Amino acid sequence: MRNIDASVELFLEEARSRGAKLVEAPEPLDPRYEAARLIKQYDGRGIVVYRVRGFGWPFASNLIAGRETLYWALGAGSDVEAYSRLSRALSSPGGFEERRFSSFFEEAGSGVSLLPALRFYEKDGGSYVTSSIFIACRGDVCNASIHRIMVSDDKSYAAVRVVPRHLYRMLREAGDKGLPVAVVIGVDPRVLLAAASSPSYGVFELGIASALLGGLAVCRTPLHGLPVPCGSSMVIEARLGPDRAPEGPFVDLLQLYDRAREEPVLHVEHVYVNKVYKPYMHVILPGGYEHMMLMGFPREAAIYEAVARTVPHVRKVRLTPAGGMWLHAVISIEKQHDGDGKTAGLAALAAHPSLKHVVVVDSDIDPDDPWEVEWAIATRFQADRGLVVIPHARGSTLDPSAREGLTYKLVLDATAPIRERERYTRPRIGGSS
Numbered sequence: 156m157r158n159i160d161a162s163v164e165l166f167l168e169e170a171r172s173r174g175a176k177l178v179e180a181p182e183p184l185d186p187r188y189e190a191a192r193l194i195k196q197y198d199g200r201g202i203v204v205y206r207v208r209g210f211g212w213p214f215a216s217n218l219i220a221g222r223e224t225l226y227w228a229l230g231a232g233s234d235v236e237a238y239s240r241l242s243r244a245l246s247s248p249g250g251f252e253e254r255r256f257s258s259f260f261e262e263a264g265s266g267v268s269l270l271p272a273l274r275f276y277e278k279d280g281g282s283y284v285t286s287s288i289f290i291a292c293r294g295d296v297c298n299a300s301i302h303r304i305m306v307s308d309d310k311s312y313a314a315v316r317v318v319p320r321h322l323y324r325m326l327r328e329a330g331d332k333g334l335p336v337a338v339v340i341g342v343d344p345r346v347l348l349a350a351a352s353s354p355s356y357g358v359f360e361l362g363i364a365s366a367l368l369g370g371l372a373v374c375r376t377p378l379h380g381l382p383v384p385c386g387s388s389m390v391i392e393a394r395l396g397p398d399r400a401p402e403g404p405f406v407d408l409l410q411l412y413d414r415a416r417e418e419p420v421l422h423v424e425h426v427y428v429n430k431v432y433k434p435y436m437h438v439i440l441p442g443g444y445e446h447m448m449l450m451g452f453p454r455e456a457a458i459y460e461a462v463a464r465t466v467p468h469v470r471k472v473r474l475t476p477a478g479g480m481w482l483h484a485v486i487s488i489e490k491q492h493d494g495d496g497k498t499a500g501l502a503a504l505a506a507h508p509s510l511k512h513v514v515v516v517d518s519d520i521d522p523d524d525p526w527e528v529e530w531a532i533a534t535r536f537q538a539d540r541g542l543v544v545i546p547h548a549r550g551s552t553l554d555p556s557a558r559e560g561l562t563y564k565l566v567l568d569a570t571a572p573i574r575e576r577e578r579y580t581r582p583r584i585g586g587s588s
């Protein structure tokens with residue numbers, strides 16, 4: 156089913172028709188912790204839809220409740236198909252069909268108290284919107300990227316975490332006038348995946364979403380003329396910065412607190428809500444499965460492609476959940492040469508600069524099974540010949556053990572020597588069945 160308006164409502168219909176587990180909370184939930192507890196209960200297991208006290212709109216979480224949800228959304232039946240769907244979208248972004256903004260949206264007012272922000276963990280610096288996509292254009296270049304919004308407890312301001320990537324660059328170039336932005340909340344998760352896929356500057360992520368969805372209808376916002384998916388549940392027209400205010404602490408991909416910083420203030424000008432589709436406010440649990448999958452999957456695809464270019468046969472690549480799908484990779488390969496393990500590990504580190512530890516295993520080991528991976532390390536790895544140590548490389552800003560952004564990186568080649576394969580083969584119980 157094509158969802159060119161990219162609405163959550165149509166995505167949920169498709170999920171239902173494909174037999175996805177969908178849980179509906181019978182009673183409205185408290186925005187402080189209660190909604191977070193429900194999302195956590197079904198984290199990685201099922202979509203949840205619910206109401207939140209104080210807000211008139213429906214909410215939805217865990218839209219990407221498992222790898223299989225993402226794969227049907229990409230029309231893929233295997234890892235390789237899923238990676239190549241994303242890679243084709245990145246290399247040939249799709250076009251847009253323009254529609255009238257007023258046919259889809261009605262104004263709901265203005266002010267930060269309208270933002271569908273929830274409180275998740277005990278030490279959060281405020282309430283948060285976690286699925287917000289920021290769309291901005293400067294000259295011919297448009298950008299769409301995901302940034303969390305913190306609403307202060309007294310609701311006097313909202314601040315946005317802007318990591319030094321494309322939006323940061325646009326914000327800096329906009330100078331002391333601040334940057335006009337459109338913020339969308341509640342879209343088909345393929346738009347979020349596109350926004351998380353980090354193409355180079357100048358490639359508009361909504362074009363990638365269009366390629367993934369088989370087309371994308373966009374509406375131009377009335378004040379700033381910015382293109383937004385017409386099925387978005389909420390659209391906020393705003394100016395970002397130039398002033399800053401405290402943002403954080405907040406939980407990141409590694410399930411740790413990211414420290415508080417001074418970040419750009421979001422000056423909300425108009426808030427619009429969809430009148431054609433049920434406006435589901437999408438909430439992503441920080442550090443939950445959906446957060447990891449949206450951030451990690453594009454990196455896993457990039458690692459797969461880089462490794463497949465350097466060794467003849469890659470069986471599986473996994474960014475592991477315990478590493479936040481960000482810091483740890485396990486790669487299983489069909490080794491043709493005793494050097495292949497190290498080559499594969501180095502290719503992975505180059506493909507995803509935040510990656511810290513890579514374990515390379517033979518194709519009889521399933522990277523999805525931590526027990527098998529540990530068995531391979533226990534029986535096939537020797538630190539004097541299987542370990543590559545790269546000191547003081549650029550690491551992830553999320554890793555609290557890195558020093559001034561620098562980290563040690565490791566490749567553990569836990570593949571067996573080709574000529575001694577027999578010695579490393581697991582025994583099977585005899586008999587016919």
Ligand SMILES: C/C(=C\C(=O)O)CCOP(=O)(O)O
Binds near residue numbers: 406408481509552
């Ligand atoms: C994935 C990131 C944040 C989050 O979703 O919690 C940004 C981390 O980027 P690095 O380049 O690894 O610092």
Ligand SMILES: [Mn+2]
Binds near residue numbers: 298300353354360
């Ligand atoms: Mn970009």
